[in-house]
Amino acid sequence: MNILVVDDESVIRDGLARILEGDSFTVDTAKSGHVAIEHLQQKEFDLIITDLKMPGVSGFEVLAAVKTLQPDTPVIMITGFATVETAVDAMKNGTVDYIVKPFTPEQILEKVHLALEQKKNTVEDLYVKKEIDCHHGFDQFIGDSREMQKVYRRIMQVAATDSTVLITGESGTGKELAARAIHKNSPRRDLPFVAVDCTALAENLLESELFGHVKGSFTGAMQTKMGLFMVADGGTLFLDEVSNISLATQAKLLRALQERQVTPIGGTQPVSFNIHLVAATNRNLKTMVSEGIFREDLYFRLNIIPLDLPPLRERKGDIPLLVRHFMNKFMEEVGKDLRGISPEAMQFLENYSYPGNVRELVNTLERAVVLAEGDVIQKENLELGDSAETELCTGFDGFVPTSAEALKEMKRHIRDRSVENVEKAFVINALKRSNWNISRAAEDTGMLRPNFQTMLKRLGISVKDYFGK
Structure with a gap:
């Protein structure tokens, strides 16, 4: 492993070299x-x-060069106590960690090994995604986040089996894409996907x-x-x-799945499938x-292999990839040649x-590409409404509920989301106040550390992901 140490003080520079x-x-x-x-170069x-602070070319400029030459x-940024806040800002721009002077050999080696392990995991995940794209046709999925890596792996696991899969996720997360990927990677790939x-x-x-029907079994047949x-x-x-199937049809579906046979409406002879x-x-x-x-027995029959697709707000690291992919797609479709998207946008x-x-x-x-008047998409080209207002108007499946049951479910969904947002703000604020130390944050809020950690896990919050935001 080759490491470059940059410091204008020879004592620190040579000391780090000896440790490493x-x-x-x-x-x-x-x-x-x-x-x-x-x-x-x-x-x-x-x-x-x-x-971080060096005469002439600063640590920030070194960081910018790294991101250009060896992205x-x-x-890892070295800083003094007086510039910790600046180092935290640097993490937003691409550093993986920082260490405060003075530090011990054990502290620097711990930071180094953690950074190299994170790089190793990132490279492995990118390799997995590239291999899947090349050999397994997952090119319709855009995202290299850990959340999506889990999805890719689960798809590959279940595709080789005939076990029933239940895909869950909010509207717009790509449930049919996942189903098609399962089929495309299964031994049944050359047979129908319906x-x-x-x-x-x-x-x-x-x-x-x-189930089909026979001629004359009902009016219009x-x-x-x-x-x-x-x-x-x-x-x-x-x-x-599948949640929209009536109880009566649920019973017939369960029977068909148990017996691997269906009887067409108006028919008398079951047909195997x-x-x-x-x-x-x-x-x-x-x-x-x-x-x-919803029938409990049908639920258990369907939920043999669960596959949960993460909402976009839980994999925001994929947004730049998605933006580049779909901007290129729509520019080609409408015949525009935009240079990109502004940092504010x-x-x-x-x-x-x-x-x-x-x-x-x-x-x-798509709207932004079509409506952009300059050669760069600006924030004003992005017609996104307030999240809460949009969700209130559209619900969670894309339209205003039309039944009391659907309204009840939408209200529960919005209530749960609101509580979750408050909880996230609570724990992130506590971590920021405590310089991202979990023990101090738990103590500051009056919670036991295990309970605070449980809340972090339930909310999907990792200190290394949120650090510096």
């Missing part, structure tokens, strides 16, 4: 930021350790679509129709928004079971909560 070489690292040193940039490094190389939106059809029509279970025979059947069933919902089926509006996109998830971001970018 004693731990089997190869070390180059630079007595100024200018010399450091020359090193970066000539040789690749696994890690950069640089002082995958992590940077998708049915359980929201789009009335109860009697949905039953006919799923002018000819015998094969159900989708049979159309998908040998392949994959995707039931989207062989499918891989993938279901999806944006609602909490457990809650629906407790409220008596990008920050606005990264700070938005996206009740409509990726779908909302995609629609916003």
Whole structure:
């Protein structure tokens, strides 16, 4: 492992070199930021350790050079107590960590090993995503975040099996994309993939679509129709928004899944089928079971392999990738050649909560590309409403609820989201006040440390992810 140490003080520079070489690292040193940039132009490094305040070329300028010349190389910033706040600001611009002078050999080695481990994990995750894109056709998914890496791995695990998969996630998170990826990577890939939106059809029509009917079985049945279970025979059947199926049809669906047979409406002879069933919902089926509006036995039959898709607000690190991808897509479609997006516009996109998830971001970018008058998308080109207002108006599945039950579920959803936002603000504020020390933050809020950690875990908050924000 090659490490570059940059410091204008020879005592610190040489001392760091001895510590790192004693731990089997190869070390180059630079007595100024200018010399450091020359090193970066000539040789690749696994890690950069640089002082923040140096005459001439500062640590910030070294950091900028690293991001240009060796963008995958992590940077640790050395700072004094008086400039800790500045070092924290530096973390927003790309450093992975900072260390305050004076420091012990143990402290610097701990920081170094952590930074290198984070780099290793990032490289491995990017490799996994590239391999999946090349060999498994996940190119429709955009994102290299850890949350999406978990999704990719779960898809690959379940694709090789015939176990029923239940995909959960808010509207716009890509549930059908996930279902298609499962099919594309399964042994059934050359056989049909059949998708049915359980929201789009009335109860009697949905039953006919799923199971088929014989000629004359009901008014309008002018000819015998094969159900989708049979159309998908040998392949994959995707039931989207399965939570919208009525209790009566749920019972028939359960029976079909148990017996691997369907009887067409008006028919007398059951017909066997062989499918891989993938279901999806944006609602909490457990809650629906407790409220008596979804069968518990069907829930257990569907939820053999759960696959939860994260909302965009929980993987905001993917937003720049999504923006670049869809900007390029829409520029090609409309014949525009924009230079990019302004920092203010990008920050606005990264700070938005996206009740409509990726779908909302995609629609916003399409409008922005079409309406942009200059060669750069500006903040004013982004027609995003207030998150709370947007969610209140559209609910969580893209439209105003039309039933008392749907209204009840939407209210619960908004209430839970509001409580979660308050809890996140509470713990992040406590961590900031305590310089991101979990023990001090717990003590400051009057909570036991284990309870504070449990809240962090439940909210999906990692100190290393939020540090410096």
